[in-house]
Amino acid sequence: MVQSGKARPCVDARGVGWVDLSETDRELIKAAAARCGRCPFRQSCRDDLAERLQLGREANPIDQLVAGRFFNENGLEVSPRRYYARNHCHPLAATA
DSSP states (O other), X not given: OOOOSOXXXXXXXXXXXXXXXXXXXXXXXXXXXHHHHHOTTHHXXXXXXXXXXXXXXXXXXXXXXXXXXXXXXXXXXXXXXXXXXXXXXXXXXXXX
């Protein structure tokens, strides 16, 4: 995500959040999407994402859930069903 100086619970210090969605368990992805939908920072994330999308596709998020929108491994926005239908389990997901 574009760094805007605003703290967000789902984003680390580098501005990266929910990376490797294709490797994460679908139930964790659904839970993350639900939290994102209720997050008080969502509008700020939407604003940052809009700025990022203006930079061109090469700046798009890769395999991330950002501002309630899903982006695949090519940086294209996709339906959440793509991730909900899979049941990949990241090794760390069982401990989360």
